[in-house]
Amino acid sequence: MANEAGEWGEAAPPDRARPATRAELMACFESLGIVTATVDHAAVFTVAESDEIHRQIPGAHTKNLFFKDAKGALHLVTALHSTSVDLKALPKVIGAARLSFGKPELLLEVLGVPPGSVTPFALMNDRAGRVSFVLDAAVMDHEIVNCHPLENTATTSIAKDDLLRFIRATGHEPRICNLSTG
Numbered sequence: 001m002a003n004e005a006g007e008w009g010e011a012a013p014p015d016r017a018r019p020a021t022r023a024e025l026m027a028c029f030e031s032l033g034i035v036t037a038t039v040d041h042a043a044v045f046t047v048a049e050s051d052e053i054h055r056q057i058p059g060a061h062t063k064n065l066f067f068k069d070a071k072g073a074l075h076l077v078t079a080l081h082s083t084s085v086d087l088k089a090l091p092k093v094i095g096a097a098r099l100s101f102g103k104p105e106l107l108l109e110v111l112g113v114p115p116g117s118v119t120p121f122a123l124m125n126d127r128a129g130r131v132s133f134v135l136d137a138a139v140m141d142h143e144i145v146n147c148h149p150l151e152n153t154a155t156t157s158i159a160k161d162d163l164l165r166f167i168r169a170t171g172h173e174p175r176i177c178n179l180s181t182g
Helices: 021-032 048-056 088-094 104-111 120-125 139-140 160-169
Strands: 037-040 060-069 074-080 099-101 131-136 144-147 154-159 175-177
Touching: 021 037, 021 120, 021 160, 048 060, 060 104, 060 139, 074 088, 074 104, 074 120, 074 139, 088 175, 099 139, 104 120, 120 131, 120 160, 139 175, 144 160, 154 160
Parallel strands: 060 144, 074 131, 131 175
Antiparallel strands: 037 154, 060 074, 060 099, 144 154
């Protein structure tokens, strides 16, 4: 994994037993030469709660779904906030067995974030490479992508190509799929 090899240098969390902090995420971006902008706001837990933020911050806003499939495989799906994801059809689209939402304890164990703070940036905490990452193709239609920076009290804007570069630096290869049912 890139992080283990030291590509991030001092940006990698010094204590491997705990999840990365927002400050460590920002240091990681800096070490990779990735420029981002972050806006702090009240905590949001749903797409509906974030409508006002969407109006204030340009770019693609995302929703993030953490699944465990019937065979035990873990999947993080990042979709455009407006994409209607058909949960019954999704397993076939992403090549998974029947999906169920991952339990909060598993989410915290593997990605280091609680429900409401799920983000592709949390892949930096999946040092064992247990999670496969799926990105909605509709997100890639936007130059800027907005995600929580490991906490749901802020939104970080990142260029779409830099998001992909970051994901790859975590040791994950993004699968870009059309997730829209409409």
